[in-house]
Amino acid sequence: MKTLINIKDLHASINGKEILKGLNLEVKPGEIHAIMGPNGAGKSTLASVLAGREEYEITEGSVDFDGKDLLELSTEDRAREGLFLAFQYPVEIPGVSNVNFLRTALNEIREYNGQEQISAKDFMALVREKSALVELDSKLASRSVNEGFSGGEKKRNEIFQMAMLQPKLAILDETDSGLDIDALRIVANGVNKLKTPENGAIVITHYQRLLDYIVPDFVHVLYDGKIVKSGPKELALELEEKGYDWIKEELEKAH
Amino acid sequence: MSQTLMNTKLDQFRSKLTPSKVKIDQTLLDHADAYLSGREFPTTRDEFWKYTRLTKISNLEINVNDSIIQSIPEEAIIHPNAQKIVFENGVFRKDLSDDILQVQGVQFSEKGSSSFTFQEDVFYALNCKYSTDAITIDIESKTILKDPIHLILISSGDGSVSMPRIVINAAKFSESEFIVSTHNVNSQNCLSNVVIEADVQENAKLTINKIQNEKSSNFSVFNERVDQALNSCFTINTLTLNGSWIRNNVRVNVNGQNAETHLLGAYVTNENQHVDNHTLIDHLAPNCQSNELYKGVLDGKSTGVFNGKVFVRKDAQKINAFQSNGNVLLSDDATINSKPELEIYADDVKCSHGSTTGQLDEDAVYYLRTRGLSEKSARHLLVTAFIGDVLEKIEDEHVVKYAENALSMRYGWSF
């Protein structure tokens, strides 16, 4: 079976400090992988590196994304190839309407894939359909990107954008942080509805709570820049119960 | 083209002054001579003096007066443990001053040389040429002063002209606080033209608390010049509590990286007072931050001027500069002219400035009255809070207390 993304021995550093220290991860179509780990383990770094943030230097390793060398692609080409990052802190872009923003994005992605521009009518129909998916007020679609949105609205807007752009692989970076239970449910529902046998998702989270709603196929523990433990969804519960210290101890014992 | 003396008002003014016997750098003196020669007092057509007229200064009746004070006036005592250095009419009064050589890590001399080059400014030039006295205080490296050094500047008699020159060298890793205050004893129509030059060296921390509290028809011009090196921290708090005509020029060159600069100011004016604050923060090195907050309350027929300029030079990247000026006008005859300026030549910066002018929030006044305060005390409370915003940021509680007392006495406010 083909892989969607295959990360091998990935090392990345920022300002000379190594954060990822040989990370391996493979995601196949139709799978949801959860990445958990204590603060500072490198979870958000992984998301940033995969999306192509310039501040990070990749010193070793490879990332194959659906048959392409991901690390050789520019940020926008990674997006156009179908990699989507739901940001932990979505940025505000004053004066740029969500609709205008998404239409530009969608059309650039279509152009890249040799498809025709979407008509205004079809686009608006798509906006209506997908905004309903995350129960996003259609008025928000005409507001400036994330400007004046509440924390929950920002996160829902991320999932709405994901629905609009229909990526092959979605990376959800701490999407649950700062969400109340209702918002969490809406966001998770959105993600679940978007799941197909062809696409996949990496769900980065600190807490198990989100995984009650988005049920992962695999759970990985990221610790000190590496995946140190992988298991089925029950591993998340164990982590919730015992914290991360036992992993640390286990690791120390092993050495 | 040669100009004959007495051609200009400035020449006439200079003819009444006594050339200085203070030793300063000869090139500085040459510059001052060249600058003053044939020059006229600036007018309001000159951008730097747009809102402040110098006519009254050019027409001053100048006298040379003998020292009269026998002791430090009580109102000049601000900090109980401060080392006091007293000037009367710009002349160092050793007899009234503490011997700060006794303080460990402090050097003191009656000299006026500094590392600064000439500043093109008529009052700076006059101070070079006609300096009445000069002192240099060195804070040796790694010295951490427990108590502040207090420079007490007193005007006495009629028409005295004071031109003291004060040099502060804050050496590496030193931490020190200076209080500079102006007072008057039986004086009127005096001119104080003070120059303070401070060199804040690597990792040094220097704070100057400046209190202006003259209660007479005197004129004050302050030129403070500061150089900041790598990792240094400089703070100057300018509290103008009284005084009929005041001009402050604070110029800070931030030459080293990771330096911090804080400028705070409060001016509370009434009657015919005229207070003009000019500040310049010149960011010449990257990765620095500066904060500036000036607030004024203007009553009577008084005039306030705020001109704050932030320069960010080319290659001075990653500068965060914040500047704010707030004013409350309590009377229809009061005037405020505010000019916050940004001149930015680097791109990776975050700079902002804001200026607000208005009256007290009438809704707040109303709210307080519904809680049983009289209108008068409601207004007092709000004005106090407005100025208190500046005072609360000042670390030296004795300085804050002094300012609060002075304002309470003058306006009946309670802090």
Place this chain on the structure above:
Amino acid sequence: MKKQSYTENELAKDLENQEYKFGFVTNIESDKAPKGLNEDIIRFISAKKNEPEWLLEHRLKAFEIWKTMTEPEWAHVEYVKPDFQDITYYSAPKQKKKYESWDDVDPELKETMSKLGISMEEQQRLTGVAVDFVMDSVSVATSFKEKLKELGIIFCSFSDAVQEHPELVKKYMGSVVPMTDNFYAALNSAVFSDGSFCYIPKGVKCPMELSTYFRINEGGTGQFERTLVVADEGSYVSYLEGCTAPQRDENQLHAAVVELVALENAEIKYSTVQNWYPGDKEGKGGVYNFVTKRGICERNSKISWTQVETGSAITWKYPSCILKGDNSIGEFYSVAVTNNYQQADTGTKMIHLGKNTRSTIISKGISAGKSQNSYRGLVQIHKNADNARNFSQCDSLLMTDECGAHTFPYIECKNSTAKIEHEATTSKIGEDQIFYCLQRGISEEKAIGLIVNGYCKDVLNQLPMEFAVEAQKLLTISLEGSVG
């Protein structure tokens, strides 16, 4: 590892290579005055235009005043001062007759306009805009005159107004910008060639946007336009002014005067898109734009200035409002883009004289290349202006480390009931915002276009619809680069 991203410095490089899009010259023989400026030239201009004696005297008086004045130097710009004796002060297209209909207009002129994307037919059909096309100082085509006439609206060239409505011209010309106002206003008063005149009678709401496209054409011809808009009591007008100029090597001086008069309860909306030749990427050539624009507001009236400035080598321009009448309102919305070696010193003056007067200033500066972009503004509250309000927001966006962005606001307040708020920020274009766009598949070039247009939205929103589209295009063109 590959550095994938296009940096702002690279963008800036691409911007430098942007050649002026509208750089072409229309070849129409001119009827020119000899170069230079003296009393005879002024008499020549006046005679050529068959002006009444009082106007000639007005010009000569202005010339006398101008001779005593010196060029202002306070602006944050550096340039070689024009040689006023090396300028042609009058040139007119040779056609003798006036056009009765659009069909009579020189086809070459029409082509010029369609190259500019402002095809008059289309504009007439689609938008109902009446266009008064000024080419080298003389108005050559005027449309929609009939319709406007029915409403009693006068919209014609300044020269026609002098002939046909001398009483209005005499009454209002110089009433807002006196000839003594400044060096360039005095020069304009002496030598102005032509311009536009507009009068809206009492209670009339002008049903269409009035529009004038200026175009500097003849090499070395200074343009001294004069615009006068008078909105009588209770009337309304929206006036558009757009400018493009052909590419020239030598600097061209443009010193226009625009006067707006809003009588009681009247409203004037004046919008400008300015895209004159900014000089090449070495800073050679380009238009000097030294304009005096000012409006006066009587009781309950409103004047709103909106400008999108992307062109000219040097811009020196402060559209202002004198809020004389109680309850009057002044607004200033501005986007100024500078690139390469362009220098702009622009802003506004809001003079509050009347009670309950209000003003709003929104200024967005964008600096790229090696350009210098300054906001200079004055908010002045006079003693009797009780309850005056001002809000100013001046933001600057920096695109390269070689350009400059400066803010020089003057706030002068003599009334305790006034409320004035001024805010200014200067920052680099947001890297997080660019990354966010990239992550959604948007190219860096488009991302910058989106962000910049969003940043200017508050101003662009003030423009009439069709103008807003043109302005957005202009912004995108001036910030467009070719990503490899």
